[in-house]
Amino acid sequence: MSNEAGHVTGEDAVKFAYWVPNVSGGLVISNIEQRTSWDIDYNRKLAQIAEANGFDYALSQIRFTAGYGAEFQHESVSFSHALLAATERLKVIAAILPGPWNPALAAKQIATINHLTAGRVAVNIVSGWFRGEFAAIGEPWLDHDERYRRSEEFIRALRGIWTEDDFTFRGDFYRFSNYSLKPKPLDPLPEIFQGGSSRAARDMASRVSDWYFTNGNTPDEIRKQVEDIRAKAVQNGHHVKVGVNAFAIARETEAEAKAVLAEIIEKANPEAVNAFGHEVKNAGKASPEGEGNWAKSTFDDLVQYNDGFRSNLIGTPQQIAERILALKDAGADLILLGFLHFQEEVEFFGKRIIPLVRDLEAKRAKARQPADAAA
Numbered sequence: 214m215s216n217e218a219g220h221v222t223g224e225d226a227v228k229f230a231y232w233v234p235n236v237s238g239g240l241v242i243s244n245i246e247q248r249t250s251w252d253i254d255y256n257r258k259l260a261q262i263a264e265a266n267g268f269d270y271a272l273s274q275i276r277f278t279a280g281y282g283a284e285f286q287h288e289s290v291s292f293s294h295a296l297l298a299a300t301e302r303l304k305v306i307a308a309i310l311p312g313p314w315n316p317a318l319a320a321k322q323i324a325t326i327n328h329l330t331a332g333r334v335a336v337n338i339v340s341g342w343f344r345g346e347f348a349a350i351g352e353p354w355l356d357h358d359e360r361y362r363r364s365e366e367f368i369r370a371l372r373g374i375w376t377e378d379d380f381t382f383r384g385d386f387y388r389f390s391n392y393s394l395k396p397k398p399l400d401p402l403p404e405i406f407q408g409g410s411s412r413a414a415r416d417m418a419s420r421v422s423d424w425y426f427t428n429g430n431t432p433d434e435i436r437k438q439v440e441d442i443r444a445k446a447v448q449n450g451h452h453v454k455v456g457v458n459a460f461a462i463a464r465e466t467e468a469e470a471k472a473v474l475a476e477i478i479e480k481a482n483p484e485a486v487n488a489f490g491h492e493v494k495n496a497g498k499a500s501p502e503g504e505g506n507w508a509k510s511t512f513d514d515l516v517q518y519n520d521g522f523r524s525n526l527i528g529t530p531q532q533i534a535e536r537i538l539a540l541k542d543a544g545a546d547l548i549l550l551g552f553l554h555f556q557e558e559v560e561f562f563g564k565r566i567i568p569l570v571r572d573l574e575a576k577r578a579k580a581r582q583p584a585d586a587a588a
């Protein structure tokens with residue numbers, strides 16, 4: 214689909230999301246200066262800047278304790294609601310952690326926010342990587358694949374509660390008997406995202422999630438993941454869309470952008486980066502395949518929580534726009550972005566890079582037309 218300007222629209226246009234900085238310390242484990250704040254005033258303004266500059270979604274984070282930075286953390290669902298109340302079009306994805314949340318509470322909370330915000334709230338069901346956090350709040354720490362088995366039941370229960378009357382469910386983790394949630398969310402239902410890219414995470418995506426979020430990576434590696442989950446999803450009669458994480462550093466010259474990356478890494482806090490790497494690698498090693506989201510992450514990668522440098526959106530606006538198209542070609546439907554100085558850089562990204570992406574998409578669509586017509 215395209216609009217009057219020839220720009221690709223709707224499902225065909227790659228979507229943009231930004232990480233809500235609702236925890237302190239930003240998105241990199243580094244002592245580099247960051248003009249970003251986790252407070253609500255900063256975040257309300259950021260959300261307004263994002264929706265005025267072409268962003269579709271904001272993703273909030275759930276953390277219960279500090280660890281490797283992130284000393285202060287606002288809760289994700291209530292914070293997401295505040296951002297929705299301050300905006301008109303932006304969709305906000307609230308992160309939810311099975312364990313502390315159960316599906317009855319989440320379904321009710323999100324259904325209410327859905328009504329209060331004309332359907333703009335979505336959820337990100339995260340399965341957890343931070344054992345110390347679970348210990349601190351007295352939550353049992355399940356084995357890796359058990360965490361995903363619980364998340365899958367959580368998602369099935371959430372969708373069941375949202376769509377059925379007299380919902381009855383007999384799972385290993387959750388049980389419902391003739392439960393009728395009223396009111397149900399508005400149609401269409403809140404979208405269900407998930408974070409995680411281990412075997413168990415992918416299999417869950419291919420069965421139940423609307424969206425699969427994965428850590429930053431090269432187009433080739435993203436393509437492999439997409440082919441894997443889409444092939445499985447087809448077998449399950451399911452369709453899943455893909456969001457890829459990236460940390461963007463856009464500057465007028467590539468040299469400037471690369472210098473910023475070098476400074477982030479040079480000023481990284483090695484103890485915190487190594488401790489974070491140890492924690493996340495251990496969380497993945499407990500999976501049957503002994504891997505997980507961060508299996509191949511180097512020290513430099515781990516300076517950004519979700520391998521965002523690997524997506525290489527670091528350079529001039531034109532270079533970044535072209536690399537986004539390469540990720541889209543590999544199967545990405547959405548690019549999730551972190552920045553050093555969020556307000557300034559979200560605006561710059563929206564004004565300078567999204568229009569280039571739309572132009573490139575339009576050129577591609579035009580180039581494809583004759584072939585399509587001949588087919």
Ligand SMILES: Cc1cc2nc3c(=O)[nH]c(=O)nc-3n(C[C@H](O)[C@H](O)[C@H](O)COP(=O)(O)O)c2cc1C
Pocket residue numbers: 273274275276308310337338339340341342343407408409410411412414426427428458496497504505506507519549
């Ligand atoms: C985009 C994205 C967002 C995430 N957000 C959170 C979060 O807010 N809180 C959290 O504890 N974990 C979060 N995670 C971590 C995942 O839920 C999961 O525990 C992690 O990716 C481990 O995946 P694995 O099983 O593939 O190794 C996020 C992951 C991704 C990719």
